[in-house]
Amino acid sequence: MISSEGIEILNIEQGTGNDTCALAAGTMLCKGRYRIISTLAQGGFGITYLGTDTSTGRSVAIKEFFMKQHCERSSNSTHVTLGTQGIRKEIESYRLKFLKEANTISQLNHPHIISIYNVFEENGTAYYVMKYIANGSLKDIVEQQGALSEKTALSFIRKIGSALNYIHGKKILHLDIKPANILLDDKQPILIDFGISKRYDVSGHQTSSTPVGISKGFAPMEQYSQGGIKGFDPSTDVYSLGATLFYLLTGEVPPEASIVNEDGLPPLPNNISVGTAQAIEKAMQPKRKDRPQSVADFLNMLSAKKPAVSEPKQEPAKETHHKKAKYSMLTLMAVAILAPLIPLGGYYIFDAMFESEGIRAVAVISILPLIRVNIKIKEYIAFYWELHWKNVIKTFFYNLLLQCVVVGIIGVIYESFLETDIRYEFGRDANTFLSGYIPFLFATIAMEIAAVKKENIF
Template structure:
């Protein structure tokens, strides 16, 4: 018998054991009744199952063989020290210690009882959580961890099974058995007990001797990211050693339609090297705030309802009997360029005779944009004709994209449109175009605009039946309700073409001068690699061809 039996009394009847809640390598947790206050509590008993034994008649615990007795005594002392350290903490999302005592040859501490069970149990039943619920839970855990970090303490074992839920569905961080306290001045550990490892949640430094000898917020931040990943996907992350080469895969996050802000938060928490992770809980929480601010409505609604909300962000114009729509793009930040989901496949390299397109899409850099509007579709031939009085296109069709127009022709068209509407339409910047193509703040990190399957969203060399453009809005839209941002026709942007910079930028306008103008999106005659969202092309401003058109933008 390893566990105490139901109705066992402790402390002279002050606590009565009801049942066993769980057992780990270092202890057993019970549900008990505190007799004086007649309330349920959780009692944790120090019991190293590999070394301790219990007398079934007396419940007395012996500390194993002579060779291991000193080690077990050290851990029992740490167990008591853990209880006393936790008792000094006062945070709504950290378990509250009620009592600590020694009895039956071992040690116990008494905690408030979390009636909602653990996040681990809930995940095993539900599979995963919605983005809004997972974000609320992980925010509360992060705030608790930030509190202990202020006191130079690392938890070192954050995972769903160590996060409990109160009766009102708020989280309670428990199990500080592996935690370490560090000297407030030097940052060095004040104990030398071994560091445990929870596979999937422990970063690489916990596998290394001396890896957490100094206070390091990044270690717990890794575990927060891993726990967030688990809550969103239902999948336990791979162990840290297996991630050294390729890092965290985002495919399972993409399958759950998780926004880019969330993916970025998880990736920046779970980098293998500490120097690449968030360096404080405040940084981690800021990533969550960026997500929450950009998803105030989205996090609580279904995909069908989401499209209704998007429709409320549309401006409709009617010019000379032709209507067109401009979709509002909420302000946000993203990483521009050849992110990991944009790198060429072997097949794409063969298509392009091993010309690596993505070298022109680097370095990846952070871009922040203000609100703006962009056309739901490219400008059609009927719209161009309504403004200009003539149709220059080679492939005729009222609902086909206008093409065979130069960058300079676009400026003339826009000038006339502005005179008719009193608005200030313009070409989108290259950054605005890419952010919109990626789905803005609703991005699901697709390779092409709206899907990872090219045929679903793009008219291009391998998906078009005929050697011609196609009517707009016949394929599925992207997350923002925008059509044909991959394939059909290239779309002129306002920027001069120039090399990217690694420096973070706010509303970038592109190079100050150059020889050609940016065009994005690929066309009906292009290979799939040129239809990737991050793919860049350029043409001289006077180029006219039957594969280049335009999409309008409008500042808010």
């Protein structure tokens, strides 16, 4: 489809390699240097062949400029007709751009960008010859094996990210990052298909025009607009790189950009780390200003990944527990001096329980808020460390029960042993104060330590 501005807008889909417009096996190109073996794929802008370099015997991939919706070739000819008369001039400009970009890419030198060996014109169209990679694409791998592990997926994304950083430094946007355009060469990812890439000058203005390619699920909203990406903005490739990572981790093509804009992304599997999930969500924000502004920023987010939601915390959890235990002992030291004073008051109730059966129930209820004077402090600690509320309640009632029993028993034993009434002797002088206070002090410390060891959370 040609827009009102003369801009070609195509959905980019990989063909099966059986299109009747493709060159027949055995066809010779470039004055007999290359022989066509078979058709590998056909997309919106070209046909890719497996060929042989007759001068070296090396297998090569040959990309032919062939706009599927507008180019024609008869079954008994190798010549290509570039569209109808009305749009031939526009298609010709894209052919020249194809040649220009092929020459540009041939000058790129990066281990994760496809190597181009030769560029030439023939049959009324243009060709470039590149390294043949036989192991298939990341799309093929996922279709055959299912979703990749996070470690494997991140390794691929970081390497392709380094390739994107490299071309962005040369003011080039790829604009078609997707799993089908990342091949595997000896387990190393190689970025291919610069057919709709754009070059920009130092001020960020485009210096080349290309068809506006749309790979559904991988292209952000701005690529659907008239004219496509007019200013240099790496965040467009960042979106596609994040969408590619989404595919590698889920085995599913991400929703189209319009759906992401309305409903957001579907949840990632629980075994994906929080940091990676957040990085993908950030990269695939509908608005460019909300995304990482460079591939480097996106990769930094992945490097700072957090543990998976569903993975049990091993060593970090143990370290955190130690911190909580440390805070418990600090709390213990802070409240141990004051806490026994309340259990002394609780002792009066226990004493009353022995004198009157009628107030036994009231006494048990009344002592609960008296004994745990430091429970609020512990609740604040629990909140700070984001402990589950069930653990807080469990420990609270455990300590209440333990202290009620121990305080009552110690109070009765203490009074019987000294043959004195704490209610009258407590506070009469310093010695009596200490003799009544110290046992409750040690009792409280013992109960706090017991709670720490039993619950293992404070």
